[in-house]
Amino acid sequence: xxxxxxxxxxxxxxxxxxxxxxxxxxxxxxxxxxxxxxxxxxxxxxxxxxxxxxxxxxxxxxxxxxxxxxxxxxxxxxxxxxxxxxxxxxxxxxxxxxxxxxxxxxxxxxxxxxxxxxxxxxxxxxxxxxxxxxxxxxxxxxxxxxxxxxxxxxxxxxxxxxxxxxxxxxxxxxxxxxxxxxxxxxxxxxxxxxxxxxxxxxxxxxxxxxxxxxxxxxxxxxxxxxxxxxxxxxxxxxxxxxxxxxxxxxxxxxxxxxxxxxxxxxxxxxxxxxxxxxxxxxxxxxxxxxxxxxxxxxxxxxx
Ligand SMILES: Nc1ncnc2c1ncn2[C@@H]1O[C@H](COP(=O)(O)OP(=O)(O)OP(=O)(O)O)[C@@H](O)[C@H]1O
Ligand SMILES: [Mg+2]
Numbered sequence: 001x002x003x004x005x006x007x008x009x010x011x012x013x014x015x016x017x018x019x020x021x022x023x024x025x026x027x028x029x030x031x032x033x034x035x036x037x038x039x040x041x042x043x044x045x046x047x048x049x050x051x052x053x054x055x056x057x058x059x060x061x062x063x064x065x066x067x068x069x070x071x072x073x074x075x076x077x078x079x080x081x082x083x084x085x086x087x088x089x090x091x092x093x094x095x096x097x098x099x100x101x102x103x104x105x106x107x108x109x110x111x112x113x114x115x116x117x118x119x120x121x122x123x124x125x126x127x128x129x130x131x132x133x134x135x136x137x138x139x140x141x142x143x144x145x146x147x148x149x150x151x152x153x154x155x156x157x158x159x160x161x162x163x164x165x166x167x168x169x170x171x172x173x174x175x176x177x178x179x180x181x182x183x184x185x186x187x188x189x190x191x192x193x194x195x196x197x198x199x200x201x202x203x204x205x206x207x208x209x210x211x212x213x214x215x216x217x218x219x220x221x222x223x224x225x226x227x228x229x230x231x232x233x234x235x236x237x238x239x240x241x242x243x244x245x246x247x248x249x250x251x252x253x254x255x256x257x258x259x260x261x262x263x264x265x266x267x268x269x270x271x272x273x274x275x276x277x278x279x280x281x282x283x284x285x286x287x288x289x290x291x292x293x294x295x296x297x298x299x300x301x302x303x
Contacts, residue, residue, distance in 0.1 A: 018050045018181075019077040027076070036065070036072035037208075037216050045203035046073060053179030055161055057197065059186045060205035063249015065216075067144055069205070070183035074140035077181065083142045084128035086149040092156055096166055098125045119170040129160055136164075136180035146196075147186040154193050161199045208250065210237060216250055221258040228264075232257040235274060236281065238298045242291065246284045256281040271299040 021027045027050075028043035038046070042058075046069070049056035056073075058066045074081035084095055100123045107116045107123070126134065132141035146154065160166065161182065165175040184200065186192055208216065210233045217229040224232075236253045248256070259277035260270075268276055275295055282288050291298065 015051055015053065021047065021050065021076065023047065030076040031069075031072050034072040034075040035219060036068060037212055037219065038069070038072075039208065039212060042069065042203055042205060045201050049183075049201040050181060052201065055182035055184055055200045057184045057186070057192075057200035057202045058205055059188050059202070061207070061247065061249060062187055063251040064205045064207060065250055066185040066187075066205055067142070070140065070142040070144075070185065073181065073183060074142075077140060079138055079140045079181070081142055082128045082131045082139050083144055085144050086146050086153070088148055088150060090149050090153050092153075094127060095129050095153070095156075096127050097130045097168060098127065099123055100125050124168075124171075130166060130174065132180040132182070133164060133166060133174055133176040136176040136178050140181045140183065143182065143184045145187060146184050147189045147192060151193070154196055158193075158195055158199065161196070207237075207240060210234065213250060213253055217254050217257045220254045221261070224257045224261050228261055229257055231271075232260065232274070235298050238300075239281065239291070242294070242298075244282070244284070244287045244290070246282070246287055248281045252281045252283075274299050 016022055021030060024040065024044040024047040027047045028038045028040075031038045031043065031046075045058075046056055048054075050073075058069060060066055070083075071081055099119070104118045104123050107118070128141060128143075132139050143157070146157075163175070164179055165173050167173045184196075207213070210230075213233045213236070214226070214229045217224060217232060218226065221229075232253055236248050236256065240247045256274070256277060259280040260268075260273040263276055264270060264273040278288065278291075278295070282291060
C-alpha cells in the first residue's frame, strides 16, 4: 500500500525547483527583479503551480496585474511568453494550428507530377497551444482573458490542460515532453467551468495593500516622489470604496501618479494637479459625473 502511494506521488512529477526557484520567497525575490511585486498569496500560488506542473489561474478585477504576472514569470524563468488572447468565437484553429493552404496549393502546382507531402512542417502554422507543446522548456503559455471565450472553447481547453497533448489528424498526437508552464487569466465576466478550475492552482488577485501599491507606483512610474505615490494610493483607495462602474486598477494608480507629477512640474499646484488628471484614473462618463462633487473628499490630504 505504502509502495503504491509512493508510486502515485512520483507520477505527479513534483519539481521542487524550476529555473533555480525553490520556494515562494525565492520566486517573490526573482519577480521583484523582473519589476513585479508579488504579495505572499500570489507568490505561493505561482510557486506551487510551477512545482506541481499545473496551470495557474489568476482571476481579478481589471488592471490588478494578472497579465503582467504571466510576463514576469516568463522573464524569471528566462522563457519566451506565448500569448493566446481569448475572445468571443475563438476556435481551435486560432489556438492550436492551421495548415497553410495557399502554400500547399503552390507546392502542388510547382511539383507537377512529383509527390508532395502536404502535411510537412513547412505547411504547418503553429498557434500558441502547439508552440507551447513543441518547446515546453523554452516557453510560457499565457491564455489571457479566458472568460471572453465561449463554453465550447473552454471545454476544448480542458483536454489540453489535463494531458498536454494535441491531436493533429494528419500527423498524429503531439505530446509535451514535460508539463508546460501555463498561466490563465480571467476578469470574471462570467463563471468559469468547475472542471477547468479543478485542473489549476487558483489565485484571486485583489487590490494590493496600500503600502505595496505605493511601492508598485515607485517602481513603475518614472520620477514620482514617495509622498505623491502615497497620496495617490490613498485617493485611489477612496475611489475604490465608491460604487463605481469601473473602479481604477493598479495601472490607473501608476498613471495618475505620473500624470499629476507631470502637471505639477508644469506649474499646477497640489491637489489641483490630481484633479486635472482625473481622466487618467476614471474612464467612464457616469463615474466622472458621480465623483465630481466628491472630488474634494477623494483628494483629502492630497495637498
Ligand atoms: N504587482 C505588480 N507589480 C508591478 N506592477 C504591477 C503590479 N500589478 C500591476 N502592475 C502594473 O499595472 C499594470 C497593469 O497590469 P496588467 O495589465 O497585468 O493588469 P490585468 O490584471 O491584466 O488587467 P486587465 O484585466 O485589464 O487585462 C502593469 O503594466 C503594471 O504597470
Ligand atoms: Mg490583462
